[in-house]
Amino acid sequence: MSEPVLALEGLTVTFGSARGTARVVDGVDWAVHPGQTLAVVGESGSGKSMTVLSATGLAPRGAKVTGTVRLLGEELTAMSDADRRRARGRHIGFVYQDPMTSLNPVMTVGRQVSEACEEHLGMSKQEGRKRAVELLGLVGIPSPEERVDNYPHQFSGGMRQRVVIAMALANEPEVLIADEATTALDVTTQAQILELVAGLQERLGTAVVWITHDLGVVAGIADRVVVMYGGRIIEQGKVDDLFADPAHPYTQALLAARPQPGVRADRLLTIAGTPPLPTELPPGCAFWPRCPVRGDARCEHEEPPLVEVAPGHEVRSFYRADPAVTEERSA
Amino acid sequence: MGRFLVRRLAQSAVVLLGVTLVVFLLLQLVPGDPVRVALGTRFEQDTYDALRERAGLDRPLPVQYLSYVGNALTGDLGVSFRSGDPVTGIVLERLPATLTLAFFAVLFALLVSFPLGILSAVKNGSVLDHVARVFSQFGVSVPDFWMGILAIILFTGVLGWLPPSGYTPLGEDPVDWFKHLVLPSVTVGLVTAAILTRFIRSSVLEAMSEDYVRTAEGKGLSPRRVVTRHVLRNALIPVVTVAAVQLASLLGGVIVIEVLFAWPGLGQLTFDAVRARDYPVLQGAVLLVAALFLLTNLLVDLLYAKLDPRISVR
Ligand SMILES: Nc1ncnc2c1ncn2[C@@H]1O[C@H](COP(=O)(O)OP(=O)(O)OP(=O)(O)O)[C@@H](O)[C@H]1O
Ligand SMILES: [Mg+2]
Numbered sequence: 001m002s003e004p005v006l007a008l009e010g011l012t013v014t015f016g017s018a019r020g021t022a023r024v025v026d027g028v029d030w031a032v033h034p035g036q037t038l039a040v041v042g043e044s045g046s047g048k049s050m051t052v053l054s055a056t057g058l059a060p061r062g063a064k065v066t067g068t069v070r071l072l073g074e075e076l077t078a079m080s081d082a083d084r085r086r087a088r089g090r091h092i093g094f095v096y097q098d099p100m101t102s103l104n105p106v107m108t109v110g111r112q113v114s115e116a117c118e119e120h121l122g123m124s125k126q127e128g129r130k131r132a133v134e135l136l137g138l139v140g141i142p143s144p145e146e147r148v149d150n151y152p153h154q155f156s157g158g159m160r161q162r163v164v165i166a167m168a169l170a171n172e173p174e175v176l177i178a179d180e181a182t183t184a185l186d187v188t189t190q191a192q193i194l195e196l197v198a199g200l201q202e203r204l205g206t207a208v209v210w211i212t213h214d215l216g217v218v219a220g221i222a223d224r225v226v227v228m229y230g231g232r233i234i235e236q237g238k239v240d241d242l243f244a245d246p247a248h249p250y251t252q253a254l255l256a257a258r259p260q261p262g263v264r265a266d267r268l269l270t271i272a273g274t275p276p277l278p279t280e281l282p283p284g285c286a287f288w289p290r291c292p293v294r295g296d297a298r299c300e301h302e303e304p305p306l307v308e309v310a311p312g313h314e315v316r317s318f319y320r321a322d323p324a325v326t327e328e329r330s331a
Numbered sequence: 332m333g334r335f336l337v338r339r340l341a342q343s344a345v346v347l348l349g350v351t352l353v354v355f356l357l358l359q360l361v362p363g364d365p366v367r368v369a370l371g372t373r374f375e376q377d378t379y380d381a382l383r384e385r386a387g388l389d390r391p392l393p394v395q396y397l398s399y400v401g402n403a404l405t406g407d408l409g410v411s412f413r414s415g416d417p418v419t420g421i422v423l424e425r426l427p428a429t430l431t432l433a434f435f436a437v438l439f440a441l442l443v444s445f446p447l448g449i450l451s452a453v454k455n456g457s458v459l460d461h462v463a464r465v466f467s468q469f470g471v472s473v474p475d476f477w478m479g480i481l482a483i484i485l486f487t488g489v490l491g492w493l494p495p496s497g498y499t500p501l502g503e504d505p506v507d508w509f510k511h512l513v514l515p516s517v518t519v520g521l522v523t524a525a526i527l528t529r530f531i532r533s534s535v536l537e538a539m540s541e542d543y544v545r546t547a548e549g550k551g552l553s554p555r556r557v558v559t560r561h562v563l564r565n566a567l568i569p570v571v572t573v574a575a576v577q578l579a580s581l582l583g584g585v586i587v588i589e590v591l592f593a594w595p596g597l598g599q600l601t602f603d604a605v606r607a608r609d610y611p612v613l614q615g616a617v618l619l620v621a622a623l624f625l626l627t628n629l630l631v632d633l634l635y636a637k638l639d640p641r642i643s644v645r
Contacts, residue, residue, distance in 0.1 A: 058545065058549060086551055089551015094546070097544060105641060119551065151641070
């Protein structure tokens with residue numbers, strides 16, 4: 001297999017506060033390869049955003065980040081702030097959740113798209129503008145020559161997200177990180193954006209990290225899936241393996257909770273309880289308090305290790321759960 | 332744009348008309364006879380009648396008001412009860428001194444508040460931030476005339492660096508002109524500077540936490556570019572509005588401070604006119620200050636529309 005474009009090893013993010021340390025991300029390892037899509041799934045607060053933000057030097061103030069992050073083989077975590085910033089701008093593109101707020105309201109979309117080319121590729125203003133027109137066309141914005149001078153408020157939500165994608169692609173990045181990129185959009189627009197990204201990925205060979213809590217999306221686009229819970233990876237594997245043969249009770253419950261054609265919404269499973277606060281993580285498995293299975297006595301007091309259950313398929317559990325049991329007990 | 336201007340100018344005219352009416356009615360409520368005050372204790376009945384007639388005070392009130400407005404439209408604001416000189420000339424003569432003071436007060440306020448407010452937000456929690464916060468707390472809580480008195484005591488009494496009060500025209504002696512200008516303009520500008528510093532700080536802080544700033548950081552722009560291109564442009568839009576309101580209260584401050592520093596501007600003139608019951612002069616001065624105020628607001632609105640593309644000026 002080729003070298004990974006972006007690889008995380010033991011990434012840990014903590015916040016010190018009066019009520020103790022919050023471990024928001026704990027020892028996360030994953031990698032994306034050229035042209036591949038890695039999906040990161042998990043409930044709200046499981047640390048998905050924090051993982052990618054901290055990995056790329058965008059952690060909020062007060063975050064303590066440890067671990068190793070490699071971008072195109074270079075150790076991002078060992079670089080100076082300025083070098084990391086340049087590497088990020090040159091090789092990574094970001095697409096964020098809410099296109100209504102992620103664009104600067106007082107700058108033309110053209111300027112927002114071309115800005116990164118001027119900063120990192122040394123383009124002049126005219127070259128940047130030409131590039132912006134080209135990119136806006138590429139992401140499917142009609143009459144880009146005119147739209148390039150418009151402001152964000154002159155676009156609809158879906159069109160804005162296209163602008164954000166154009167912006168993310170400005171420097172032909174090797175990796176695109178999309179954090180809930182379709183969550184704020186309606187279903188039709190969502191499908192269009194997914195199709196757009198898939199098409200661009202095929203043409204440009206970009207690696208994609210797709211963060212979502214929508215497993216329905218994952219099945220269609222991902223090569224590999226990472227499932228996070230309480231800041232840790234609890235299961236990861238190839239998408240087909242993970243969907244066909246989920247090994248962790250949490251993954252099994254998530255899959256059973258996924259809306260599917262032919263299943264009535266009120267028959268869907270929900271996982272009782274709420275995810276743990278990062279300041280109050282249980283001593284053992286983070287999922288233990290909500291776990292319908294609790295298949296091993298050690299789960300409550302001892303953190304389970306990540307073990308390989310099949311080639312490339314890892315689970316953080318002392319045992320291998322039976323999906324039928326999980327479903328039956330959670331219903 | 333043209334239509335916007337016309338509409339705003341028409342609105343301003345209506346407001347000015349309102350100002351004349353309010354001032355006119357208020358003056359009717361003040362007890363005492365201005366002509367009597369103007370003439371002193373000993374005067375001939377004939378002189379009294381002549382003056383009353385010349386000032387038009389013998390006519391019914393609505394007629395008085397309408398003729399005042401009619402004359403004002405032609406630039407005639409009546410004559411002073413005290414000196415008999417045309418009011419228009421008297422107030423226009425005082426205008427440059429007030430404008431100078433207001434201009435330097437605003438300049439001082441902007442030069443202090445912008446760097447201080449921005450740096451204090453960008454370097455949130457630093458020593459500079461603490462200094463800025465103490466400064467704005469102090470500036471907001473101490474009244475300007477009190478600050479003026481303290482400044483006179485310190486810079487004139489103790490240090491002897493600056494003259495306590497008075498005015499030298501620029502053409503006569505630029506150095507002396509400036510020395511006289513420093514204390515009053517800093518005193519007037521300080522409160523505005525304090526309020527603006529505080530507001531700019533919070534506005535910049537708020538803008539820095541916006542999603543589009545994270546977007547800009549994601550692009551790998553230098554921190555400086557992120558602040559100048561993305562944070563400031565957004566943060567300063569609300570600042571413009573607050574600055575406009577501050578400008579209005581600064582005009583109020585100018586009046587008090589002109590009296591304190593014996594600055595020969597409209598404030599001083601207003602104060603003297605009140606004491607002498609020189610109503611035409613008082614009316615003229617108030618009208619001019621109101622016009623200045625409306626003009627500033629109009630300029631601020633235009634600036635606002637220029638800064639924020641979401642507002643269309645039509
Ligand atoms: N500045 C901060 N200080 C302390 N804790 C923080 C801070 N920012 C985020 N957190 C915590 O980090 C945890 C992980 O947040 P993160 O945004 O990564 O979750 P997420 O998985 O992306 O969730 P969502 O699906 O809602 O986006 C949350 O529990 C959150 O409370
Ligand atoms: Mg998130």
